[in-house]
Amino acid sequence: DAALVWLRRDLRLDDHAALHHALRSAKKVWCAFIFDTTILDALPRADRRVEFIHHGIVELDGLLRAHGSGLIVRHGDPLQEIPAIAGALGVQAVHINRDYEPAAVARDAQVRGALAHAGIALHSHKDQVIFETDEILTMAGSPFSVFTPYKNAWLKKLDGYYLRAYPVQRHIGALAPVPAALDRGVPTLNDLDFLPTDMAARLHPGASGGATLLLDFLERIDRYADTRDFPAIKGPSYLSVHLRFGTVSIRQLARLAHERMVGGSRGAEVWLSELIWRDFYHQILHHHPRVVTHCYKPEYEALRWEHGKHAEQLFAAWCEGRTGYPIIDAAMLQLNRTGYMHNRLRMVVASFLTKDLGIDWRRGEAYFALQLNDYDLAANNGGWQWAASTGCDAQPYFRIFNPISQSLRFDAEGRFIRRYLPQLADLSRAAIHAPWQAKPLELQAAGVKLGRDYPMPVVEHAEARELTLARFAAVKGAA
Numbered sequence: 001d002a003a004l005v006w007l008r009r010d011l012r013l014d015d016h017a018a019l020h021h022a023l024r025s026a027k028k029v030w031c032a033f034i035f036d037t038t039i040l041d042a043l044p045r046a047d048r049r050v051e052f053i054h055h056g057i058v059e060l061d062g063l064l065r066a067h068g069s070g071l072i073v074r075h076g077d078p079l080q081e082i083p084a085i086a087g088a089l090g091v092q093a094v095h096i097n098r099d100y101e102p103a104a105v106a107r108d109a110q111v112r113g114a115l116a117h118a119g120i121a122l123h124s125h126k127d128q129v130i131f132e133t134d135e136i137l138t139m140a141g142s143p144f145s146v147f148t149p150y151k152n153a154w155l156k157k158l159d160g161y162y163l164r165a166y167p168v169q170r171h172i173g174a175l176a177p178v179p180a181a182l183d184r185g186v187p188t189l190n191d192l193d194f195l196p197t198d199m200a201a202r203l204h205p206g207a208s209g210g211a212t213l214l215l216d217f218l219e220r221i222d223r224y225a226d227t228r229d230f231p232a233i234k235g236p237s238y239l240s241v242h243l244r245f246g247t248v249s250i251r252q253l254a255r256l257a258h259e260r261m262v263g264g265s266r267g268a269e270v271w272l273s274e275l276i277w278r279d280f281y282h283q284i285l286h287h288h289p290r291v292v293t294h295c296y297k298p299e300y301e302a303l304r305w306e307h308g309k310h311a312e313q314l315f316a317a318w319c320e321g322r323t324g325y326p327i328i329d330a331a332m333l334q335l336n337r338t339g340y341m342h343n344r345l346r347m348v349v350a351s352f353l354t355k356d357l358g359i360d361w362r363r364g365e366a367y368f369a370l371q372l373n374d375y376d377l378a379a380n381n382g383g384w385q386w387a388a389s390t391g392c393d394a395q396p397y398f399r400i401f402n403p404i405s406q407s408l409r410f411d412a413e414g415r416f417i418r419r420y421l422p423q424l425a426d427l428s429r430a431a432i433h434a435p436w437q438a439k440p441l442e443l444q445a446a447g448v449k450l451g452r453d454y455p456m457p458v459v460e461h462a463e464a465r466e467l468t469l470a471r472f473a474a475v476k477g478a479a
C-alpha cells in the first residue's frame with residue numbers, strides 16, 4: 001500500500017499522471033529523482049540543462065516539504081538507486097511516466113527487471129504526449145509517415161478525455177515524510193561536479209518559470225501565425241525547454257490551444273499544430289528507432305557527404321558562425337550564446353549545413369544536441385532529417401533554401417542579424433544580407449572590411465546547389 005514515484009522528464013507536481021495514479025492507489029507515497037551519472041558524465045561541466053533540472057529539483061523538494069514530505073535525490077545509476085530506495089521504503093509499486101527515447105526504454109526495462117526481482121511492480125503511464133505509440137494509426141493500422149493525415153487523425157480522435165488533467169490535490173495527503181535515514185536533501189550543483197552557468201539569467205526555470213512563460217505567451221497566441229516566422233520578434237512561446245523537462249503539462253498547453261482554436265483563434269490553431277508535430281516525431285521515433293542513426297528513407301544512406309580537411313573547416317565555420325552568410329552566422333551565434341535558436345533559423349542553418357556545405361545531417365544534429373537547451377531526440381532528429389530531405393515527410397531534396405532569400409524574407413530589416421553581428425550594424429538593409437555583394441563604398445562607409453571584420457562567404461550558393469542536386473541525383477539514379 002505504499003508507492004514510489006520516480007520523476008524524470010516530468011518535473012512538476014500538478015497534472016502529473018504517475019503522481020496522480022500513485023496517490024490514488026497507495027496510502028503512502030514518496031517521490032525520487034536520480035541525477036543519472038550515465039547521462040551527466042557525457043556532458044560538458046557547465047551545462048544550462050543540468051542547472052535547469054537542478055533548479056527544478058530544488059523547487060520540487062521545497063513544494064514536497066511544504067506537504068510534509070520531500071524529494072529523495074541521488075546521484076548515481078538508476079538501475080541501482082531506484083530498487084535500493086524502493087526496497088528501503090518497502091513500497092509495492094514504483095510509478096513512472098513513459099519516456100520514448102530508445103536509451104530510456106532500455107533503461108526502464110532493466111529497472112523493471114530489477115524491481116520484479118524484489119517483488120516490486122513498475123507501473124508506467126502516458127504523460128509526455130497527448131497520443132503515444134499506437135494511439136494514432138492509419139485506417140490500415142500502420143503508423144503514419146506523413147504529417148497532415150496524422151494531424152487530421154489526431155484532431156479527429158481528440159476529445160476532453162485526452163486533454164483532462166491528472167489532478168493530484170485530492171489525495172495529496174498520501175505524501176509521506178521521508179525517513180531520516182533516506183533523506184539526504186538535494187545535492188548542490190558543485191556536489192554533482194557541475195559549474196554554474198548563465199541559465200537563470202536566460203531561462204525561467206522550474207514549473208513556476210513555465211507558468212510565467214505560458215501566461216506571457218497567452219497574451220500573444222492569437223498573433224502567433226503572423227509572428228512565428230520572424231526571428232527578430234517575440235513570436236513563439238519559448239516553452240520548449242519546459243516541455244523537454246516536463247515543467248509544464250502538455251495537456252494544459254493543448255487544452256488551452258484547442259479551446260482558443262475552437263473560439264476562432266488562427267494563432268492558437270497554428271500553435272496546436274506545432275504541438276502535434278511534437279507528438280508526430282515522438283511516434284516516428286517509437287516506430288522507427290533506427291532513425292537515431294539512420295536516414296528514415298533508406299536509399300539516402302548511400303548519399304556521399306563531404307569529408308576531409310576542407311569539409312572539417314567548413315563544419316567548424318558553421319559551428320562558430322563564420323560562414324560569411326550573415327543570417328546563418330547570426331543564428332549560430334544565437335545558439336552558441338543562448339542555447340536557443342528560432343525555429344525558422346533552425347530550418348535555415350540545417351539546410352545550409354547539409355545542402356550548401358554538403359555535410360552529413362548527423363554532424364549538425366549532434367552539434368545541436370550539445371548546444372540546445374530544449375534538445376529533444378525525437379524533435380531534433382525529425383527536424384534535421386526534414387531539412388536534409390532524408391526524413392519522413394521531409395522537404396523534397398530539390399527544394400534548397402537560398403540563405404539570402406530566407407534572410408530577406410524573414411529578417412528584411414536585418415534586425416536579428418544586427419543583434420548578433422554588431423560589426424555589420426551600419427550596413428543598409430539592402431547590403432546586410434549579402435555583404436560581399438555590396439558596393440565597396442558602402443562597405444567602407446559602414447566600417448566593414450571583408451576578410452577582417454567579417455568573413456567572405458565560404459561557399460557560393462548557386463554552385464553548392466548544383467553539387468547537392470548532383471549528390472541526390474546520384475543516389476536516385478542508383479535506386
Ligand code: FAD
Pocket residue numbers: 228236237238239240241243244274275277278279281341342343344346347350368372374375376377379380381382383384387
Ligand atoms: P513554439 O513555436 O512556441 O512551439 C511550441 C512547441 O511546439 C515547442 O516548444 C515544441 O515543443 C513544439 N514544436 C514546435 N515546432 C516543432 C517541430 N518542428 N517539431 C517538434 N516539435 C515542435 N524542438 C525541440 O523541442 N527540441 C529540439 O531539439 C529541436 N531541434 C530542432 C532541430 C531542427 C533542425 C529543427 C528544424 C527544429 C527543431 N525543433 C526542436 C523544433 C522547433 O524548432 C522548436 O521546438 C522550437 O523552435 C522551440 O521554440 P518554442 O518553444 O518557442 O516554439
